[in-house]
Amino acid sequence: MNDHQKQFETVIGLEVHVQLDTQTKIFCGCPNVFGKAPNTQTCPVCLGLPGTLPVLNQQVLLHAIKIGLALNCNINTFIKFDRKNYYYPDLPKGYQISQFDYPIAQNGHLDIPIKGEEVKRIRINRAHIEEDAGKLIHDDAGNCSLVDYNRTGTPLIEIVTEADLRSPQEAYDYLQLLKLTLKYLYVSDCDMEKGSLRCDANISIREKGETQLGTKTELKNLNSFKAVKAGLEFESERQKQVVLAGNRVIQETRLWDENKGITFAMRSKEGSHDYRYFPEPDLVPFTVEEKTIQEIKEAMPELPSEKQKRLISQYQISKYDANILIQDKDIALFFEQCAELCPHTKKICNWLNGQLLQELNTRKNTFRDIDLKPQALTDIILNTENGIISNLAAKDIFKLILDTPQSVAALIEKKGLAQVSDDAELTKLADEIIEQNTKAANEFQQGKQNALGFLIGQAMRKTQGKANPKLIGDIIKRRLIDAQ
Amino acid sequence: MKLNQRTAHELRDLIKSNETSVDKIYAAVRTQIDKSEKEVNAFVRLQEHNLQDLKPKQDLAFPIPIAIKDNICIKENETTCASKILAGFKPPYNATVIDKLLDSGAVFIGNANMDEFAFGSSTETSFFGPTKNPWDLKCVPGGSSGGSTAAVAADEAIWAIGSDPGGSIRQPASLCGVVGLKPTYGRVSRYGLIAFASSLDQIGPITKDVTDSALLLNILAGHDPKDSTSADCRSINLLNTRNQRSKRSSQNQEIPDYTQSLIEDVKGLTIGIPKEYFVEGMDPEVKDAVMASVAILKDQGACFKEISLPHTEYAVATYYIIATAEASSNLARFDGVAFGLRERPSQIRKNTLVDMYEETRDKGFGMEAKRRIMLGTYSLSSGYYDAYYLKGLKVRSLIKQDFDTAFEELDAIITPTSPTTAFKIGERANDPLSMYLSDIYTISANLSGIPAISIPCGFSKKGLPIGLQIMANAFNEEMLLRIAYSYEQATEWHKKRVNL
Numbered sequence: 007m008n009d010h011q012k013q014f015e016t017v018i019g020l021e022v023h024v025q026l027d028t029q030t031k032i033f034c035g036c037p038n039v040f041g042k043a044p045n046t047q048t049c050p051v052c053l054g055l056p057g058t059l060p061v062l063n064q065q066v067l068l069h070a071i072k073i074g075l076a077l078n079c080n081i082n083t084f085i086k087f088d089r090k091n092y093y094y095p096d097l098p099k100g101y102q103i104s105q106f107d108y109p110i111a112q113n114g115h116l117d118i119p120i121k122g123e124e125v126k127r128i129r130i131n132r133a134h135i136e137e138d139a140g141k142l143i144h145d146d147a148g149n150c151s152l153v154d155y156n157r158t159g160t161p162l163i164e165i166v167t168e169a170d171l172r173s174p175q176e177a178y179d180y181l182q183l184l185k186l187t188l189k190y191l192y193v194s195d196c197d198m199e200k201g202s203l204r205c206d207a208n209i210s211i212r213e214k215g216e217t218q219l220g221t222k223t224e225l226k227n228l229n230s231f232k233a234v235k236a237g238l239e240f241e242s243e244r245q246k247q248v249v250l251a252g253n254r255v256i257q258e259t260r261l262w263d264e265n266k267g268i269t270f271a272m273r274s275k276e277g278s279h280d281y282r283y284f285p286e287p288d289l290v291p292f293t294v295e296e297k298t299i300q301e302i303k304e305a306m307p308e309l310p311s312e313k314q315k316r317l318i319s320q321y322q323i324s325k326y327d328a329n330i331l332i333q334d335k336d337i338a339l340f341f342e343q344c345a346e347l348c349p350h351t352k353k354i355c356n357w358l359n360g361q362l363l364q365e366l367n368t369r370k371n372t373f374r375d376i377d378l379k380p381q382a383l384t385d386i387i388l389n390t391e392n393g394i395i396s397n398l399a400a401k402d403i404f405k406l407i408l409d410t411p412q413s414v415a416a417l418i419e420k421k422g423l424a425q426v427s428d429d430a431e432l433t434k435l436a437d438e439i440i441e442q443n444t445k446a447a448n449e450f451q452q453g454k455q456n457a458l459g460f461l462i463g464q465a466m467r468k469t470q471g472k473a474n475p476k477l478i479g480d481i482i483k484r485r486l487i488d489a490q
Numbered sequence: 491m492k493l494n495q496r497t498a499h500e501l502r503d504l505i506k507s508n509e510t511s512v513d514k515i516y517a518a519v520r521t522q523i524d525k526s527e528k529e530v531n532a533f534v535r536l537q538e539h540n541l542q543d544l545k546p547k548q549d550l551a552f553p554i555p556i557a558i559k560d561n562i563c564i565k566e567n568e569t570t571c572a573s574k575i576l577a578g579f580k581p582p583y584n585a586t587v588i589d590k591l592l593d594s595g596a597v598f599i600g601n602a603n604m605d606e607f608a609f610g611s612s613t614e615t616s617f618f619g620p621t622k623n624p625w626d627l628k629c630v631p632g633g634s635s636g637g638s639t640a641a642v643a644a645d646e647a648i649w650a651i652g653s654d655p656g657g658s659i660r661q662p663a664s665l666c667g668v669v670g671l672k673p674t675y676g677r678v679s680r681y682g683l684i685a686f687a688s689s690l691d692q693i694g695p696i697t698k699d700v701t702d703s704a705l706l707l708n709i710l711a712g713h714d715p716k717d718s719t720s721a722d723c724r725s726i727n728l729l730n731t732r733n734q735r736s737k738r739s740s741q742n743q744e745i746p747d748y749t750q751s752l753i754e755d756v757k758g759l760t761i762g763i764p765k766e767y768f769v770e771g772m773d774p775e776v777k778d779a780v781m782a783s784v785a786i787l788k789d790q791g792a793c794f795k796e797i798s799l800p801h802t803e804y805a806v807a808t809y810y811i812i813a814t815a816e817a818s819s820n821l822a823r824f825d826g827v828a829f830g831l832r833e834r835p836s837q838i839r840k841n842t843l844v845d846m847y848e849e850t851r852d853k854g855f856g857m858e859a860k861r862r863i864m865l866g867t868y869s870l871s872s873g874y875y876d877a878y879y880l881k882g883l884k885v886r887s888l889i890k891q892d893f894d895t896a897f898e899e900l901d902a903i904i905t906p907t908s909p910t911t912a913f914k915i916g917e918r919a920n921d922p923l924s925m926y927l928s929d930i931y932t933i934s935a936n937l938s939g940i941p942a943i944s945i946p947c948g949f950s951k952k953g954l955p956i957g958l959q960i961m962a963n964a965f966n967e968e969m970l971l972r973i974a975y976s977y978e979q980a981t982e983w984h985k986k987r988v989n990l
Binding site for chain 1: 561562563569571576579581582583585680681682683684685687688689715716717718719815816818819821822823824825827828829843847867870871872875879883
C-alpha cells in the first residue's frame with residue numbers, strides 16, 4: 007500500500023488536575039483562595055516546616071467521593087495516602103502527599119455526546135486526591151527564581167482516563183462535559199485560565215485496524231480548552247508526518263507553544279523519575295462507612311446528561327436547545343421556572359439560548375449577575391404571541407428589563423409599545439402607504455411578491471414599529487388585490 | 491542535698507511549703523551547669539532567664555527547670571536537631587508538648603544535645619560534639635537523647651524530654667542511670683517534633699524517679715487535633731479509623747491520671763521474660779542485675795514466666811529498613827530552599843538548582859545522616875521496594891503479633907534495656923552495625939507501638955548504671971508505672987547521684 011493511502015487513528019488519554027473548592031487547604035487551616043499577594047496564604051504546615059504534620063480536610067474527601075460517584079466510579083472506602091518523593095523548589099516538603107495504590111475512585115466512565123443521539127463511553131481509570139505544589143516565578147531580569155507558596159496544599163483531584171479518546175475533538179468534548187459535571191457538583195470552578203483545571207494529554211497514533219498502541223508523547227502546557235484541541239491536532243499531525251517519513255515517534259514530554267502553534271520536546275530530565283512512593287506515615291489510614299457513601303449518593307444533584315434527557319422528554323424541546331440550556335445550571339433551572347408559567351417552551355428556549363446569551367455576552371455578565379424574573383420573560387413571550395407587541399418591541403423590552411427590573415405590562419404602557427391591531431386604523435394606514443408608494447404597489451400587483459415586504463416595512467416605519475406586521479401585511483395585500 | 495539534685499515532685503512540695511522558690515531552683519541548676527557542663531556537653535545551647543520572668547511561674551503546677559531535646563520546636567528559639575543543616579532555624583511555632591509544658595510552668599534550661607536527627611545510640615553524631623556520660627566522662631551517654639539523659643544524671647536539669655524512635659529515650663536512660671519512658675505510639679502529640687521516623691517516633695519523659703515520670707507524662711499525654719496519628723479516645727466521627735476500632739476498651743476514657751498508678755503492689759501480675767532477649771553478646775553484669783530485679787518483683791508477689799517472641803531476631807533489620815526509609819523522605823525538606831542552611835556551589839556542575847541541593851546537603855548533613863538517607867532511598871527505590879520496604883512492613887506486623895499474643899496472658903514483659911553498660915566514646919563510632927545493635931532490646935517496642943520504660947536496676951563493677959526495661963500492652967502506661975514504682979520502692983538505685 008502506498009504510504010499516502012495509510013489511514014491513521016489518533017489515540018488520546020487525558021490526565022486532568024482539578025483544584026477543589028474548599029474553605030481551607032487540604033492539610034492545614036490556610037484559606038483556599040486564589041489571587042492573593044505571594045506567600046500570604048501560608049502557615050508552617052503548608053510551608054512544610056520541620057515538625058509540622060498534615061491533618062486531612064474532611065471536605066476534600068466528601069468532594070472527591072462526589073466526583074467519583076458522578077464519574078460512575080467504584081469508591082474505595084479504605085482511605086490511604088502515600089508520599090510521592092521528588093525535589094523541586096515549589097514542593098517544600100520534598101514529597102507530595104498523594105494516593106498511590108488506593109485512589110479514592112476507580113473504574114468509572116463519562117459518556118460524551120457524539121453525532122445525533124449517540125454517546126461515546128470514555129472510561130475513567132482512576133481519580134485520586136493529592137495536594138497542589140507552589141508556583142515558581144522566573145525573574146529573568148533579576149536572574150533568579152521566586153517561589154509563591156500560596157498554592158501549596160490546595161486540594162486537587164487527578165482524574166485519569168483510559169486511552170479511549172480518538173480525536174482532539176473528542177478530547178475537547180470530554181473536557182467540556184467533565185467541567186460541566188464538576189460545576190454541577192459545586193466542587194470546583196474549573197477555570198483553566200486560573201489553573202483550577204489543568205490538563206495533560208498522552209497521545210499516539212496507529213494505523214486504522216491496529217490493536218497495539220503506538221509510542222506516545224505526553225503533551226503539557228495546555229492552558230485552555232482551545233489549546234488542548236489545537237495542541238493535540240498539531241501533535242497528531244506531527245506524529246503522522248514522522249511515521250510517514252519512515253521515522254519512529256520518540257516517547258517524550260512535549261510542550262505546546264500557544265504563540266507559535268507548535269509542540270516541542272521538553273529538555274529531558276536527568277534519568278527517569280523514581281518517585282519512591284510509600285505510605286504516608288503521618289496520616290493514619292481509615293475507612294469511610296458505606297452509609298456515608300450512600301448518603302452522599304442520595305444527595306447528588308441531577309447531572310448534565312440526565313438533565314438534558316429529562317428536559318427533552320418533559321418539555322418537548324430539541325436536543326440542540328436542551329444542550330445549550332444545560333451548559334448553565336442556573337439557566338436550565340430558569341427555563342423550567344418559565345415553563346411552569348408559559349406553554350411555549352420552544353419560544354423560551356429561543357429567548358434564553360439566543361437573546362439572553364447575546365445580552366450576557368455583551369454585558370460580560372453571567373446569569374447569576376443579572377436579576378431576571380421568570381414572570382418577566384414569560385410576559386414578554388405571551389404578549390408577543392398574542393400580538394400585543396412586535397418582536398422588535400419585545401427585544402427592546404427585554405433589554406430594558408435587564409437594565410432595570412420592572413413590570414412588562416407597565417413598560418408596554420409607558421413606552422407605548424403596544425401594537426396597533428385595530429382593523430379600521432390599519433386599513434386607513436394601508437391606504438396611505440399604497441397611495442404614497444404607487445411604484446411598489448404596482449409591482450406587487452404585477453406579481454412581484456417582494457414588493458409587499460417593502461410596503462409593510464414602510465408601514466412599520468411610519469408607525470415606529472407599532473403596527474402589527476402580520477395584520478398590516480394582510481390588509482395591504484387585500485386592498486391591492488381588491489383594487490385590481 | 492542540693493536543690494538541683496532533687497526530683498520535680500520534691501521541689502514542687504518544697505515550693506508549696508514555701509521552703510524554696512523557682513528562682514532558687516533555677517540558680518542551683520545554673521550553678522551546676524557552670525560547674526560541669528563544659529565536661530558533659532549535655533546542651534547544644536542554653537536559655538537564659540531573668541528572675542522577673544520566673545516569678546509568675548511560681549504558682550503554676552510545675553515551675554521546674556527542664557531540658558528539651560534539640561529536635562522539639564520551641565517558638566523563636568533556635569532548634570537544630572544537632573545538625574548543621576538547621577543552623578539558625580527558629581521555628582515560628584511551639585511543639586504541642588512545649589505549649590503543654592509552658593502551661594504547667596516549665597522553665598526551659600536549654601536544647602539538649604542529641605545524635606544528629608536522632609541517628610545514633612551514643613550522641614556522638616551531633617554537629618556540636620559528643621555528650622559525655624556523667625558517670626564516666628570517657629563513656630558515651632547513649633543516644634540519641636543522650637543530652638537529655640546526661641543533663642538529668644548530672645543534675646543540670648531536674649527532668650527532661652526526649653524522643654524515642656527505636657530506644658532513643660530508654661537506652662541513654664539506662665546508660666545514664668535515670669528513668670526514661672517511651673509512651674504508646676499516639677499517646678503524645680508529635681506536632682513540632684522534627685521527624686526522624688514518623689511511624690516510630692514518640693516524645694517521652696526522662697526523670698530521676700518513677701513518680702516524676704508519671705507526673706511528666708500527665709503533662710505530655712493527650713490527643714492533639716494537629717497530629718492525625720495521636721490517639722483520640724473520645725472522638726465520635728464520620729471517619730472511624732481502623733486503628734480506633736481495634737483499640738482496647740480502656741482507651742475510651744480520657745487520659746488517666748498516671749500518678750494513680752504509683753502503687754506498691756504487683757501481686758498476681760504475670761510478667762514474661764522473653765528467652766530471645768537473653769542470648770550471647772550480653773554483658774553478664776547486665777544479666778545478673780536484671781535477674782536480681784526479677785527476684786525482687788517475685789518477692790513482691792509477681793509471677794514470672796519464660797515466653798517467646800519468635801520474630802525478635804528480625805527486629806533490628808526491620809527497624810533499619812522502615813526507619814531509614816521514612817527518614818530519607820522526612821529529611822528531603824532540608825534542601826536549602828526555604829529554611830536552614832543554603833550553600834552556594836563554587837562552580838556549576840549540573841545546573842544551579844541541583845548543584846545548590848547537592849552542595850547544601852553535602853555540607854549540612856553528617857556521615858550518619860547521609861548513610862541513613864542513602865539506605866532509606868535505596869530500600870524505597872523501584873525494584874527494591876518489595877524486597878526491602880514492603881517486606882519490612884510485613885515483618886513489622888509479625889513482630890507486633892508476637893506482642894499481641896504475649897499480652898493475651900501477660901501484664902508486662904521484662905528485659906534488659908541495653909545489652910551492655912555505657913561504652914567508650916569512639917569505640918563503636920566507626921562500626922555502624924555494632925552501634926545499631928545497641929538498640930536490640932528497645933526497637934521492638936517501637937515497631938509494635940507499645941509503651942516501655944527503662945529504670946535503674948544496678949551498677950556494674952566499674953560503677954556504670956544498668957537499666958531494666960518493662961514493656962506493656964498499647965495504652966497501658968499505667969502497668970509500666972505500677973511495676974516500676976513497686977520495684978523502685980524496694981531499691982535505692984534511683985537515689986544514687988553523680989557528683990560533678
